[in-house]
Amino acid sequence: MTEPRHGxxxxxxxxxxLAAHVLARHxxxxxxxxxxxxxxxxxxxxxxxxxRHVHVLWSGGARIVESLLPGTIDRVLAAGARKIGFHEDVVTLTSHGWQHRFPPRQYVIMCGRPLLDWTVREQVLASDRITLRQRTxxxxxxxxxxxxSGVEVHGLDDGAREVLEADLVIDATGRGSGLRKWLSALGLPPVEVDIVDAGIAYSTRQFVAPPGATAGFPAVNVAADHRERRPGRFGVVFPQEGGRWMVTLSCTRGGDLPTTEEDFLPYARSLRDPLVAQLIAPVEPITPVFVSRIGANRRLYPERLDRWPDxxxxxxxxxxxxxxxxxxxxxxxxxxxxxxxRRLGGGLGPGAAHDLQRAIGETVDDPWLMAASKDLEYVGCRNHSSDPRLNLGSSAVHQFVDLVASGSMLSREVSDVVTDVLSMSAPQSELGTSRFFTLIQRAERLPELAGPPLSAEELAIANLEPRSPVLRGAR
Ligand SMILES: Cc1cc2nc3c(=O)[nH]c(=O)nc-3n(C[C@H](O)[C@H](O)[C@H](O)COP(=O)(O)OP(=O)(O)OC[C@H]3O[C@@H](n4cnc5c(N)ncnc54)[C@H](O)[C@@H]3O)c2cc1C
Known part of the structure; x- marks a missing residue:
């Protein structure tokens, strides 16, 4: 069978x-x-x-969504999402200091995850080739x-078991997927899995943003400094549709995540800079505190199996x-x-699913390496991975990452390359070219900033006192 008909x-x-939309095209x-x-x-x-927690869609992903479902980004923007230019529209305390707000090179879409999902879902399900089986x-x-050849399903309302036949089955059931178990039941050897777990936990609450803040105030991000050798603590204030701020406070293992309304503000005050606490102290909370402890990096390697079912x-x-x-x-x-x-157009002959799965595996390699290698810098991170790049134990790698981070904070040229990679608009290999090494050494650097780079208008919107401006270190 080379041309699958039902998926x-x-x-x-x-x-x-997104997968259903693509299948319906073929x-x-x-x-x-x-x-x-x-x-x-x-x-x-x-x-x-x-x-319930902050979700951003990087421009690398947004452009793909737009190519598959044209008009999606305009729809979410019309519904109140913000297009946040990196770094012009973000005030970030990086691990190395305050990031200069360089003119935007890339962007993220900021809005509630339900809005993003629904905007995509509504368009996808409009296709008369697609049938939705819910509560199944x-x-x-x-x-x-x-x-x-298909899947056995269980109706959650009537308890009925049924086999649905298909030429192609795609597993997109998320972190809790039973795929490894299902493949064992088919007699295949275990799929290898890597886990790098920094113990990430999120605590999120929404607030009424001050007037003008959702449209005219930057996103705020206060990160931990992994070099302090203690659990990382982070906080963000992200604009959302409906005049809201979504505030997520997070930590790595041992960071004492706030889980109650009483703990929320004191934890924000405990971050490396009080900006998040100063922003949320005077504004009205409109939700309870929601907690998530789902944050480990986890990767399956189907491409490593000798056999993979068509x-x-x-x-x-x-x-x-x-x-x-x-x-x-x-x-x-x-x-x-x-x-x-791209690949489905050529049909799916014997062995083609394994090839296609390999190609899909390549698409996750950059985000996997970026997230897992960064997490290894935090105390208490558990590394159960076979990926040799994550087992180098080399401080030289971390030193290079620190060099890139500090360069990106002060140099627009360095920041542009790093932002392209972070936004998944360019491959991570861009950070390993001789052009980039030269840039890191020679690029013009601005002075370090002593405090958050907020304009007078922005300070007025949030009712904040100005802090001392630019400091030392111009080159
Ligand atoms: C706290 C938090 C914050 C995040 N922030 C961001 C962010 O800012 N930007 C970003 O890009 N990503 C973010 N992510 C990751 C993002 O949420 C996931 O990458 C994304 O949801 C993956 O989509 P998915 O469809 O693969 O899985 P999911 O969204 O998890 O969906 C799985 C689906 O499968 C269904 N399902 C599960 N099991 C079965 C079954 N046996 N039978 C039938 N249906 C089943 C579920 O009901 C669900 O609808 C965040 C994740 C977390 C935990």
């Missing part, structure tokens, strides 16, 4: 919807299976607990080790999930969808 996508979230019909009820608007749902749980794959693919968080602080999960899933789109 099933397990999981109807971000990765699943196959006659697609069924999306999700155990949740997918809301008919931008609402929270049980199966997506991370949607994937239980196991059918077929054998050479070919997957008719099966895996992408999204099922394949690789990252520390969310880097904001790469949705963009990585979009990259996988783009590869799927």
């Amino acid at each position: 099933i996508v397990l999981g109807g979230s971000w990765a699943g919807m 196959l006659e019909s697609v069924t999306v299976v999700d155990r949740d009820v997918l809301p008919g608007g931008p609402a929270q749902r049980k199966g997506l607990p991370q949607a 749980e994937a239980v196991t794959l059918t077929g054998d080790g050479t070919r997957v 008719g099966l693919l895996v992408l999204g968080d099922s394949l690789a999930a990252f520390n969310p602080i880097h904001g790469h999960g949705m963009s990585a899933a979009a990259r996988a969808a783009a590869v799927l789109d």
Whole structure:
């Protein structure tokens, strides 16, 4: 069978919807299976607990979404999302100091995750080739080790078991995917898995932003300094649709995450700079505090198996999930969808699914390495990975990363290259070229900043006192 006609996508979230959209461009019909009820608007749902926390879509991912579903970014902007230019629209305390607000090179889309998901979902499900099966749980794959022929599902309302047949099944069921178990049941050897776990935890609350702040105030990001050799503590204030600020406070293992309303502000005050606390102290909270402890980097390696069944693919968080602080999960899933789109045109002959899975695996390598190698710098990070690049134990690697971070903070040219990589608009290998090494050594650097680079208008919006301006170190 070279031309699949019917596809099933397990999981109807971000990765699943993008995959379903791509399949519908190439196959006659697609069924999306999700155990949740997918809301008919931008609402929270049980199966997506991370949607209570800040989500940004980097420009690298946004451009792919736009190419697959033109008009999506305009739709979310019209619904109140912000397009935040990096670094002009962000005030960041990096591990090495305050980042200069260079003219934007890339951007992120900032809004609630439910708005992003719904905007994509509404367009995808408009296709008459796609059928949605909600409240339906994937239980196991059918077929054998050479070919997957469908999936056994369990109706959560009627308890009925049923086999849905397909020429192609895509697993997009997220971090909790049963794929490894399902493949064992088909008689395949275990898929290798790497885990790098810095113990990331998030605590999030929403506030009414001051008048003018959602449109005219930058996003704020206070990061930890991994060189302090103690648990990292982070805080962000991100504008959201509806005149809201979403405030996420987070930590690495041992960082005593705030889990109650009483603990929230004191924790914000304990960050390396009081800016987040100063912003939220006077404004009105409008939600309880939500906590997430899902943040380990976890990557499967289906491409390493000698045998892979035809008719099966895996992408999204099922394949690789990252520390969310880097904001790469949705963009990585979009990259996988783009590869799927490019490759499906040629049909899927015997062995083609394994080749395609390899190509999908390559799309997650950069975000995997970026997140996992950064996390290894934090005390208490647990490394259960076979990736040799994460087991070098070399302080030289960390020194280079520090050099890049400090250069990026003060030099526009360095920052431009780093921002291209961070936004998943350029490969990470850009940081290893001789051009970049020369740039790091020779680029013009601005003086270090003594405090947050906020304009008089921005200070007025947030009712903040000015702090002392630019300091030492001009080169
Ligand atoms: C706290 C937090 C903050 C984050 N912030 C960002 C960010 O700023 N930027 C970014 O790009 N990424 C971020 N991420 C990552 C992002 O949330 C994920 O990368 C993204 O949701 C992955 O999408 P997915 O479709 O693969 O999986 P999910 O979104 O997890 O969806 C899985 C779907 O599968 C369904 N499902 C599960 N099991 C079954 C089953 N057996 N049968 C049927 N259906 C099933 C679920 O109901 C769900 O709909 C963050 C993650 C966390 C935890």
